[in-house]
Amino acid sequence: MAAHRPAVEPGPRYVKGHCGGDGFLLLLDPGNEVALSEGAVRGLCHPRTGLGGDGLLRLSAAGPGKGPARTRGEWYVDCRDADGSHSLACGPGAGFAARWLTVAGLAGPGALWIGTRLGDQRVTVDAKGRTTVEMPTPRVLGTAGVTADGESFPGTLVSLGALHLVCVIDTPVSYLDFTKEPQPDTAAFPKAVGVLVPAADMVFVNVLPRGSLRVRAYRPGAGETRPGGAAACAAAAAVQHAAGRRETTVVENVMGPLTVALDASAATLLTGPAGIAAEGVLDARWLAAL
Numbered sequence: 001m002a003a004h005r006p007a008v009e010p011g012p013r014y015v016k017g018h019c020g021g022d023g024f025l026l027l028l029d030p031g032n033e034v035a036l037s038e039g040a041v042r043g044l045c046h047p048r049t050g051l052g053g054d055g056l057l058r059l060s061a062a063g064p065g066k067g068p069a070r071t072r073g074e075w076y077v078d079c080r081d082a083d084g085s086h087s088l089a090c091g092p093g094a095g096f097a098a099r100w101l102t103v104a105g106l107a108g109p110g111a112l113w114i115g116t117r118l119g120d121q122r123v124t125v126d127a128k129g130r131t132t133v134e135m136p137t138p139r140v141l142g143t144a145g146v147t148a149d150g151e152s153f154p155g156t157l158v159s160l161g162a163l164h165l166v167c168v169i170d171t172p173v174s175y176l177d178f179t180k181e182p183q184p185d186t187a188a189f190p191k192a193v194g195v196l197v198p199a200a201d202m203v204f205v206n207v208l209p210r211g212s213l214r215v216r217a218y219r220p221g222a223g224e225t226r227p228g229g230a231a232a233c234a235a236a237a238a239v240q241h242a243a244g245r246r247e248t249t250v251v252e253n254v255m256g257p258l259t260v261a262l263d264a265s266a267a268t269l270l271t272g273p274a275g276i277a278a279e280g281v282l283d284a285r286w287l288a289a290l
Contacts (some may be wrong), residue, residue: 011284038084073113091133138237164234166198
């Protein structure tokens with residue numbers, strides 16, 4: 001009998017899962033040795049020809065001779081968007097890295113620090129695997145409308161670094177037909193420094209009887225997207241701004257409810273479930289060819 005030839009040439013190990021409503025690929029690179037091109041990140045995050053993910057995280061040990069030096073904690077996560085670009089930080093991404101560290105026995109439940117390009121990020125993982133992460137403080141910038149499914153809806157522009165146009169509507173969001181791309185009124189967008197115009201995710205929101213939110217999101221050029229942590233925070237900020245008060249808002253999510261706590265004098269906190277779906281090894285030949 002012929003010897004079995006492995007189909008995969010062992011490369012970096014990976015973990016796939018979710019945190020805060022977003023899906024991630026986590027590459028385990030304790031020695032800070034894996035270099036990833038933009039093409040490799042796009043290939044890995046592709047939902048059909050790769051492993052799929054809203055973003056890719058490369059986890060390395062921190063400290064002299066191991067990885068990026070910083071002042072707290074033992075781990076550093078390099079955050080990449082699914083298009084291959086670098087991200088300064090990602091709250092749910094740091095949360096997923098922290099969740100894996102607790103599952104792997106490399107950290108205990110509670111608070112820990114994860115290094116990012118933006119600096120140290122504090123993450124709390126409870127005994128049930130729910131994570132609390134710090135998110136950018138939402139800024140309400142003004143109003144603009146959007147036409148979707150033949151109707152015109154007023155909206156609130158909210159920035160979390162990227163821009164979101166949040167429309168609170170009476171029509172059940174599940175009824176909206178996105179066959180034809182929604183059209184935002186980009187002429188009403190602010191021309192503020194640091195705001196991407198007209199690249200805004202459109203977020204459609206129902207306020208449910210008990211005050212929780214149901215959300216659908218649409219990204220121009222990409223189509224409907226799963227509403228993750230940023231969309232949840234933008235929706236909560238718009239609703240709380242209209243109500244004239246800061247509080248904690250629950251946002252429905254297919255992976256489990258998310259809570260968004262807004263406070264004018266403290267960080268925005270996103271709390272939600274985090275879970276691991278798979279762990280395996282990448283084919284080094286396939287990765288090198290990307």
